[in-house]
Amino acid sequence: MAGTAACAAMTAMPGTSRAENAGTDQPVLARVSFTMNGQRRDLELDTRTSLLDAAREHLHLTGSKKGCDHGQCGACTMIVDGRRINACLTLAVMHQGAEITTIEGLGQPENLHPMQAAFIKHDGYQCGYCTPGQICSGVAVLAEIKAGIPSHVTADLNAPMQVTDAEIRERMSGNICRCGAYSNIVEAMTEVAGNLTTRGPA
Amino acid sequence: MKSFTYERPGTPAEAAAAVSRTPNAKFIAGGTNLLDLMKLQIETPTHLVDVNGLGLDTIEPTPEGGLRVGALVRNTDLAADARVRRDYAVLSRALLAGASGQLRNKATTAGNLLQRTRCPYFYDTAQACNKRQPGSGCSALDGVSRQLAVIGASETCIATHPGDMAVAMRVLDATVETIDAKGTARAIPIAAFHRLAGDRPEVDTTLKPGELITAVTLPKPLGGAHIYRKVRDRASYAYALVSVAAVVQADGSGRVAFGGVAHKPWRVEAAEAEMTRGAKAVTARAFDGAKPTRDNAYKLKLAERTLGAALTEARA
Ligand SMILES: Cc1cc2nc3c(=O)[nH]c(=O)nc-3n(C[C@H](O)[C@H](O)[C@H](O)COP(=O)(O)OP(=O)(O)OC[C@H]3O[C@@H](n4cnc5c(N)ncnc54)[C@H](O)[C@@H]3O)c2cc1C
Ligand code: SF4
Ligand code: FES
Ligand code: FES
Numbered sequence: 001m002a003g004t005a006a007c008a009a010m011t012a013m014p015g016t017s018r019a020e021n022a023g024t025d026q027p028v029l030a031r032v033s034f035t036m037n038g039q040r041r042d043l044e045l046d047t048r049t050s051l052l053d054a055a056r057e058h059l060h061l062t063g064s065k066k067g068c069d070h071g072q073c074g075a076c077t078m079i080v081d082g083r084r085i086n087a088c089l090t091l092a093v094m095h096q097g098a099e100i101t102t103i104e105g106l107g108q109p110e111n112l113h114p115m116q117a118a119f120i121k122h123d124g125y126q127c128g129y130c131t132p133g134q135i136c137s138g139v140a141v142l143a144e145i146k147a148g149i150p151s152h153v154t155a156d157l158n159a160p161m162q163v164t165d166a167e168i169r170e171r172m173s174g175n176i177c178r179c180g181a182y183s184n185i186v187e188a189m190t191e192v193a194g195n196l197t198t199r200g201p202a
Numbered sequence: 203m204k205s206f207t208y209e210r211p212g213t214p215a216e217a218a219a220a221v222s223r224t225p226n227a228k229f230i231a232g233g234t235n236l237l238d239l240m241k242l243q244i245e246t247p248t249h250l251v252d253v254n255g256l257g258l259d260t261i262e263p264t265p266e267g268g269l270r271v272g273a274l275v276r277n278t279d280l281a282a283d284a285r286v287r288r289d290y291a292v293l294s295r296a297l298l299a300g301a302s303g304q305l306r307n308k309a310t311t312a313g314n315l316l317q318r319t320r321c322p323y324f325y326d327t328a329q330a331c332n333k334r335q336p337g338s339g340c341s342a343l344d345g346v347s348r349q350l351a352v353i354g355a356s357e358t359c360i361a362t363h364p365g366d367m368a369v370a371m372r373v374l375d376a377t378v379e380t381i382d383a384k385g386t387a388r389a390i391p392i393a394a395f396h397r398l399a400g401d402r403p404e405v406d407t408t409l410k411p412g413e414l415i416t417a418v419t420l421p422k423p424l425g426g427a428h429i430y431r432k433v434r435d436r437a438s439y440a441y442a443l444v445s446v447a448a449v450v451q452a453d454g455s456g457r458v459a460f461g462g463v464a465h466k467p468w469r470v471e472a473a474e475a476e477m478t479r480g481a482k483a484v485t486a487r488a489f490d491g492a493k494p495t496r497d498n499a500y501k502l503k504l505a506e507r508t509l510g511a512a513l514t515e516a517r518a
Contacts (some may be wrong), residue, residue, distance in 0.1 A: 019207045021206045022204075022206050022249060023204050023205065023206070023246070024204065024205055024250035025205065026205060026206070027205055028205045028206060028207050028208070030208055038305040046205065047205065047206055047207065047208045048203045048205060048206070049236070051331065067240065070241065070300075071234055071238060071305055072236050074302065074304060083278075083307040084303060084307060085304050085308050086234070086304045086305060086308070087308050089233055089234045089236065089237050089238060089305075089308070090232075090234075090237070090308060091208075091250075092231050092462075093208055093486060094210075094230070094233065094252055094254065096210075106507050112275075116425055137303070140303070141303065144303065148282070149278060149281075149282045149283075150281065150282060150294065150298060151285065151298055151303075152295075152298040152299050152438065154298075156293055157287040157288075158287055158288060160285075165216075165426075166512070167308055169438075170437075171303050172303075173302055173303075173437075173438035173439040174302025174303050174304045174305065174439055175302075184281055197230055198367050201210070
């Protein structure tokens with residue numbers, strides 16, 4: 001299939017993409033294909049391109065933000081194959097065949113994701129810069145709790161997980177908000193978690 | 203960042219061969235430490251060998267009754283594994299105390315073991331640092347050293363291994379399994395995996411160039427109470443100033459390793475004979491010969507108190 005062919009092309013890549021540029025400031029190019037927000041994307045990129053820069057600079061999906069570019073703030077959080085990651089600390093070419101969701105794929109202004117709606121309702125932001133990362137992280141955190149993944153504050157590692165303020169705060173610690181909207185973010189997430197329980201699994 | 207070529211081999215032997223064959227090549231797993239350092243040009247590989255396609259991402263029982271953890275198992279998956287939570291809770295706890303949810307989703311078992319120091323001068327390319335640039339000097343010796351090592355340090359480097367996972371693996375007596383370019387496998391006890399800085403601070407571990415970590419094995423469960431306590435500047439998402447990994451049996455005997463105090467997870471087996479006599483007795487032996495700086499002498503008291511709290515928790 002297409003995925004296999006692209007993989008083979010990547011393996012052959014050092015010969016086909018100016019390998020002599022390695023170690024200089026000149027680019028070495030490589031191909032990668034993945035799905036972002038449901039849309040198949042085929043790119044030829046400088047191998048140095050982070051997944052964040054691929055989205056922002058090449059696909060013009062500027063919802064994901066660059067705060068620190070070093071894994072320290074969470075503004076770049078995307079959901080890749082169902083898991084939240086820092087898109088600034090991973091290479092686009094390492095995501096052959098991946099399914100990626102950014103804030104743009106979660107919901108649209110006319111069709112908000114429940115987490116987006118809850119952030120608006122509870123004022124879960126001020127300047128909004130950290131918000132796309134907070135919302136992607138928030139959605140993934142509730143899924144992690146549902147999947148029974150423990151956290152640093154989970155008292156009993158072998159008991160079912162609960163959605164408590166302490167759990168939300170600990171699990172969201174990888175998302176820094178300079179405006180300090182934290183308590184409203186906890187409220188927004190608590191509401192979405194409550195809705196999920198009463199509505200049952202999505 | 204300097205540019206680099208990239209390949210994604212399909213087998214461990216091919217990956218090891220690729221790194222050995224290509225000058226200045228490195229493995230990349232989660233990328234959360236390597237890419238950070240490449241952006242700062244502290245690491246400048248010209249070829250990256252992606253190890254994510256090697257099938258090293260499972261956790262299997264061993265014939266000895268332990269677990270074999272693939273090198274590519276993500277920190278989240280290792281911490282959440284039901285067997286690890288039940289039988290090796292100190293390891294789950296240590297992993298969950300590290301980094302953030304996003305980072306743990308990417309970070310791997312091998313990459314975590316090999317994460318480099320967080321000494322501020324190692325990160326500041328304008329400063330002398332023997333670990334980053336051998337022979338250039340050590341800015342930390344006369345600089346800000348409150349995060350750095352209190353024991354086992356050398357004249358040339360007082361950096362610490364910054365991680366949490368390795369401290370738990372040290373208390374569990376894990377073994378690191380590797381394969382080299384010729385396909386030869388090797389098993390390295392965790393005690394012999396991380397090095398003291400000595401006069402080669404640029405070398406963190408006893409891994410040979412091009413040697414690929416394939417797995418980490420855990421011996422059969424020890425039982426007892428498993429505690430990991432980490433003291434840091436904020437409640438989450440920060441490195442340890444001091445951490446304690448302890449496995450304490452009902453009779454008060456047990457094992458303990460310390461993080462944040464040395465160039466490797468710090469465990470002195472002889473000190474464990476004092477476990478029933480309390481934290482002060484254990485730390486007096488474990489930190490015998492410590493040479494703290496003015497900035498980090500607090501860590502000795504902190505280690506004692508953190509162990510004290512861990513022992514109280516174990517009795518609870
Ligand atoms: C903001 C931030 C906060 C953090 N906080 C903590 C913390 O509190 N506690 C903590 O313990 N850690 C912390 N970390 C570090 C994190 O745990 C490491 O970055 C991570 O574990 C590295 O794993 P990786 O798979 O991403 O490694 P990579 O970055 O892919 O690789 C790291 C090194 O390992 C080598 N390597 C990878 N796989 C193999 C293999 N199979 N065989 C041989 N060599 C290999 C690579 O060549 C590289 O040199 C933090 C990181 C960040 C960015
Ligand atoms: S302590 Fe080690 S890592 Fe830090 S500046 Fe000195 S040589 Fe470099
Ligand atoms: S921009 Fe990725 S964590 Fe800050
Ligand atoms: S809303 Fe401004 S940084 Fe979070």
